[in-house]
Amino acid sequence: xxxxxxxQIMDLCVTYKTQEGLVHAVNNLNLExxxxxxxxxxxxxxxxxxxxxxxxxxxxxxxxxxxxxGKIFFEGEDLLKISDRKMRKIQGKDISMIFQDPMTSLNPxxxxxxxxxxxxxxxxxxxxxxxxxxxxxxxxxVGIKKERADDYPHQFSGGMKQRVVIAISxxxxxxxxxxxxxxxxxxxxxxxxxxxxxxDLKDEFGTSMILITHDLGVVAEICDKVAIMYAGSVVEYxxxxxxxxxPSHPYxxxxxxSIPKLDxxxxxxxxxxxxxxxxxxxxxxxxxxxxxxxxxxxCEKEKPGITYLDKEHxxxxxxxxxx
Amino acid sequence: MSKYLVKxxxxxxxxxxxxxxxxxxxxxxxxxxxxxxxxxxxxxxEAREAMREQLGLNSPFLVQYFNFVKDLVLHQDxxxxxxxxxxxxxxxxxxxxxxxxxxxxxxxxxxxxGVALGIISAVxxxxxxDAIVTVFAMIGIxxxxxxxxxxxxxLFSVQLGWFPPSGxxxxxxxxxxxxxxxIQSMSMIARMTRSSMLEIIRMDFVKMARAKxxxxxxxILSHVFRNALIPxxxxxxxxxxxxLCGALFLEVIFSIxxxxxxxxxxxxxxxxxxxxxxxxxxxxxxxxxxxxTDICYALVDPKIAxx
Numbered sequence: 287x288x289x290x291x292x293x294q295i296m297d298l299c300v301t302y303k304t305q306e307g308l309v310h311a312v313n314n315l316n317l318e319x320x321x322x323x324x325x326x327x328x329x330x331x332x333x334x335x336x337x338x339x340x341x342x343x344x345x346x347x348x349x350x351x352x353x354x355x356g357k358i359f360f361e362g363e364d365l366l367k368i369s370d371r372k373m374r375k376i377q378g379k380d381i382s383m384i385f386q387d388p389m390t391s392l393n394p395x396x397x398x399x400x401x402x403x404x405x406x407x408x409x410x411x412x413x414x415x416x417x418x419x420x421x422x423x424x425x426x427x428v429g430i431k432k433e434r435a436d437d438y439p440h441q442f443s444g445g446m447k448q449r450v451v452i453a454i455s456x457x458x459x460x461x462x463x464x465x466x467x468x469x470x471x472x473x474x475x476x477x478x479x480x481x482x483x484x485x486d487l488k489d490e491f492g493t494s495m496i497l498i499t500h501d502l503g504v505v506a507e508i509c510d511k512v513a514i515m516y517a518g519s520v521v522e523y524x525x526x527x528x529x530x531x532x533p534s535h536p537y538x539x540x541x542x543x544s545i546p547k548l549d550x551x552x553x554x555x556x557x558x559x560x561x562x563x564x565x566x567x568x569x570x571x572x573x574x575x576x577x578x579x580x581x582x583x584x585c586e587k588e589k590p591g592i593t594y595l596d597k598e599h600x601x602x603x604x605x606x607x608x609x
Numbered sequence: 610m611s612k613y614l615v616k617x618x619x620x621x622x623x624x625x626x627x628x629x630x631x632x633x634x635x636x637x638x639x640x641x642x643x644x645x646x647x648x649x650x651x652x653x654x655e656a657r658e659a660m661r662e663q664l665g666l667n668s669p670f671l672v673q674y675f676n677f678v679k680d681l682v683l684h685q686d687x688x689x690x691x692x693x694x695x696x697x698x699x700x701x702x703x704x705x706x707x708x709x710x711x712x713x714x715x716x717x718x719x720x721x722x723g724v725a726l727g728i729i730s731a732v733x734x735x736x737x738x739d740a741i742v743t744v745f746a747m748i749g750i751x752x753x754x755x756x757x758x759x760x761x762x763x764l765f766s767v768q769l770g771w772f773p774p775s776g777x778x779x780x781x782x783x784x785x786x787x788x789x790x791x792i793q794s795m796s797m798i799a800r801m802t803r804s805s806m807l808e809i810i811r812m813d814f815v816k817m818a819r820a821k822x823x824x825x826x827x828x829i830l831s832h833v834f835r836n837a838l839i840p841x842x843x844x845x846x847x848x849x850x851x852x853l854c855g856a857l858f859l860e861v862i863f864s865i866x867x868x869x870x871x872x873x874x875x876x877x878x879x880x881x882x883x884x885x886x887x888x889x890x891x892x893x894x895x896x897x898x899x900x901x902t903d904i905c906y907a908l909v910d911p912k913i914a915x916x
Binding site for chain 1: 812813814816817818819820821822823824831832835836909910911912
């Protein structure tokens, strides 16, 4: 294993037991992220992005969820093997999380100062007064006046709440932040503000970040690397530039085609034919084969392995196997 | 907060005024002649007429109600019992401590055990203990309070002889009626706590608390429970009114000299002033408990106190 890899996920499989049957939310997922890097994690709803994030945090509710196999190395240690107690020391301190909906990710009956202090007091050996001062400092950092520290979440707007959540996630200067669609629930104008704030703070704190999104525009704005996810596994992984210049997997191509173009007058948006597979369906061969315009006979029988187009660009597709 | 409090206390007085008016009206239109009851069937019509005049029963309804309110507000006087000729307030104050102890102990039992069982069955959803709590809570809610009273006397007093079947002076005498009275509310509170906890436990801020590295016990207590408490408080407030009503039956079953028994006897005797006083007292208790409930709301939910 290389040393500069902060997080490395190998062959991760996560399933959920539901009434309709076993759902394979994540299938043999491989992923890595280096120090100070921002990884964009792109895919449709239900592709398993959030499940992967929850698996890294070890927050998958069990039952019904279960991590079937795989390894998640964080700084050389397998997070799936360490004790709960040790994991709690990593949660929040080394890896912190920003949730999708700021409206529900703050506790409505606790002052925001208390919620920031909770994080600080769990991981730092300081008294309440110092923690409070630190909480105020963090609020100022994300652009909220410290006089508002004793207010409750309902007194803030959505964008402000997400700023508070960012303050909480930064409280212990984590090495990795997992942001699960942090701007999806916000107004477009506020989205831009929050994104640029996250980008600035990430650079200031020297943190790595996994940004889960389905918005390729957001990825273009702040990510270094991009992983495209489909039906529980990563189908293409590349640096942002390479991916945008040379999208290779048919699914990635479809995604880029579906972005409306400014220079042509189109009545209908391009779309990828068909629907993503039902979570309980197990598709033989490549999961994308029913929707793929380049589908070959082989795709219906075998699962494609990883093909490296170059050192930092891989794709799971038979089209590139012999090139 | 203080503005909120003043408003709530204002509501309290309005509620009591309306309740007293309704009860007074009901008693006014109830058939039966108090004068005949006091003087007996053998009395002459003149004597009864004189008695009615003396009791003020010949004045129009509104005048009677006005006199009742005037005496109450100016002299803290609820009138005089037709039967015993003693002040109603004195009669009530003699028995009311027993009723209050009974209801209070019952609600404490209900809250402590109901909330605890609710939390346990929510945290261990679909486990054996959850199933057991659910079944017993359904039984607890379904059967009437007096039935528990009777069953407990049969089992613990008659069969096993562990507790005395009547009286209300020693803790061992108090145990059975308090338990019988608390069971229904306890079941109700347990169900409410469970469903309210389960609703909150799935919310993002709970995941957030876990993602902070907080211990599960504290996640449940300081994040989930505090939020789940809001609907539970409503149920507790409502249950107290039900408890006072249930206390009425249990006082009869366990021969406890309390407000309920006094009222039932007074209704039988058409002793209107005592009935009126009793109902007035009970509505006062219920409205005060509701006021306390509202204050608890404001303490738990910051949205209420600020708006």
